[in-house]
Every structure is written in structure tokens, then in C-alpha cells.
Amino acid sequence: MLAQMDFLFQATRHAHSYMPMHDHTCYELVYYQSGKGLTSFNDKVYTYTPGTYTIIAAGTLHDERRTEDTDVIFVGFRLSRRELLVKEGLYQDDASSPILPLLLKMIEEMQEQRAYYADQLNHYISSIVIAHQRASDTGTSGGSVDHLLYARAFIDENCNQKITIEELAEMVGYSYHHFRHLFKDKFGVSPISYLLRKRIQKAEHLLLHSALPVTTIAMECGFSNDAQFCTMFKREKGESPRTFRQSRAIAKT
Numbered sequence: 312m313l314a315q316m317d318f319l320f321q322a323t324r325h326a327h328s329y330m331p332m333h334d335h336t337c338y339e340l341v342y343y344q345s346g347k348g349l350t351s352f353n354d355k356v357y358t359y360t361p362g363t364y365t366i367i368a369a370g371t372l373h374d375e376r377r378t379e380d381t382d383v384i385f386v387g388f389r390l391s392r393r394e395l396l397v398k399e400g401l402y403q404d405d406a407s408s409p410i411l412p413l414l415l416k417m418i419e420e421m422q423e424q425r426a427y428y429a430d431q432l433n434h435y436i437s438s439i440v441i442a443h444q445r446a447s448d449t450g451t452s453g454g455s456v457d458h459l460l461y462a463r464a465f466i467d468e469n470c471n472q473k474i475t476i477e478e479l480a481e482m483v484g485y486s487y488h489h490f491r492h493l494f495k496d497k498f499g500v501s502p503i504s505y506l507l508r509k510r511i512q513k514a515e516h517l518l519l520h521s522a523l524p525v526t527t528i529a530m531e532c533g534f535s536n537d538a539q540f541c542t543m544f545k546r547e548k549g550e551s552p553r554t555f556r557q558s559r560a561i562a563k564t
Contacts, residue, residue: 312434313395314389314440322383324383328377330374340386342383342386344382345379345381346380347359347361347381348379350365352373352399356460358401363403366443368397368399384414386414398447409438413438413442420435462490470513471531479502514544525541
């Protein structure tokens with residue numbers, strides 16, 4: 312056998328959940344059947360989508376942020392040939408590839424546990440390694456890195472927290488000025504304007520769909536105080552938070 316399986320799981324990870332940095336004592340293949348999110352390792356940030364998978368080596372620290380509900384299969388394995396290396400990265404699976412069908416067969420084998428199931432599992436993971444190596448050698452799989460998408464997703468998930476542009480720039484490995492320039496060039500708005508927009512959107516939702524006082528909403532949306540909140544809200548929406556809430560409440564009656 313080319314490889315030996317260590318562990319195998321199938322799970323659904325909920326949107327906006329986070330798996331902190333961790334590592335394993337073996338290789339890990341993480342296959343994303345559905346959902347979207349971000350995973351980072353080796354100082355790179357990868358954006359996963361349905362039909363992508365990561366290969367992560369033993370001892371490599373990695374994390375995962377889910378922006379959508381994600382169905383995932385992850386399998387740990389060891390190589391029986393020391394000279395063989397499986398390159399780390401995020402890869403796009405192909406419709407004709409056997410990787411997903413083999414993973415599903417492994418899950419079925421684990422559930423049924425028929426005679427020689429452990430040997431069958433090792434056979435399947437060996438076949439997966441071969442399929443991956445063949446695809447990598449012919450160039451049909453490739454990495455995907457987008458630090459700016461990672462930064463934007465981080466703002467989306469944490470807009471109610473204290474966030475500075477300097478911290479965001481450092482997080483994704485850019486200087487402050489270079490990050491501001493790249494972010495605005497890609498998304499058409501500066502990172503601080505984007506952060507303010509997300510906070511205002513959250514505030515609008517709470518004003519319309521909750522009975523929370525304005526002071527509490529200001530804190531819930533990441534503003535320093537209600538005075539700052541009211542000033543920023545009026546500048547963006549043309550009316551104060553209280554007027555915004557009252558006018559729309561009247562319109563509903």
C-alpha cells in the first residue's frame with residue numbers, strides 16, 4: 312500500500328464558525344463538498360469552494376473560517392514510502408477525478424466495517440494519493456490564494472469588534488498603505504469605508520428588527536459610543552438612528 316489511513320470523518324460546519332490553528336501528526340486531506348470559506352497555512356490564505364480540497368502536511372499549523380455552511384470530509388493518512396512527498400496547497404477537483412467517489416466509498420466502508428475493511432480503506436486512500444499526484448504532475452490542479460478576500464471576510468464576521476486597518480494589513484502580510492491601495496482597487500472602496508458600511512448595515516437591521524436602545528445598538532455594532540454612532544449613521548443615511556427607526560415604524564402601520 313502507498314498510504315495508510317489514520318482517521319476519517321464527515322461533518323457539516325456551520326456558517327461563521329471558526330477552527331483555530333492546529334496541526335496533526337500525519338497528512339490531512341480536507342475535501343469541501345459544499346460551502347465557502349477560508350483556510351490558511353504556511354503564511355498563505357486559501358479560499359475554498361465546493362469541489363476543492365486541501366493537502367496539509369504533518370506538523371503544519373492551519374485554521375478554517377466558514378462563511379457558509381460547509382459539508383466537509385477530512386481524512387488523515389501516512390505515506391509508506393519516505394521518499395514520496397505530497398505537495399501542500401488547495402486544489403480544484405475535476406468532475407472526472409475519482410477522489411470524491413473514493414472518499415465516499417471510504418465513509419461507506421467505515422460504516423459497514425465488513426471483513427478486511429481496514430485494508431480496503433488503506434487501498435482507497437492509496438488510490439486517492441495516486442490520483443492527486445497524477446493530477447498535480449499534469450498541472451490540472453492548482454493553488455488559490457487571495458489575501459484580500461480573507462481580509463474582507465474577516466471584516467464581515469467581526470465588524471462589531473474593534474478592528475484597525477493596521478491590524479488587517481499585518482494579518483494578511485501587507486504594509487498599511489499597500490493594503491489600503493490593493494483593497495480599494497479590488498473592491499472599489501477603502502477598507503475603513505467598507506468596515507463602516509458593514510457596521511451601518513448591522514445597525515439598520517437592529518433598528519428595524521429589535522427593540523434595543525440606540526446606545527446598545529451602537530455598542531453591538533462596534534462604535535465607540537452612541538454619539539459617534541449617531542454622527543456616522545446620519546452622515547451615511549441622511550437621518551439619525553431614531554428618526555430612521557421611527558419613520559419606518561410609521562410606514563409599517
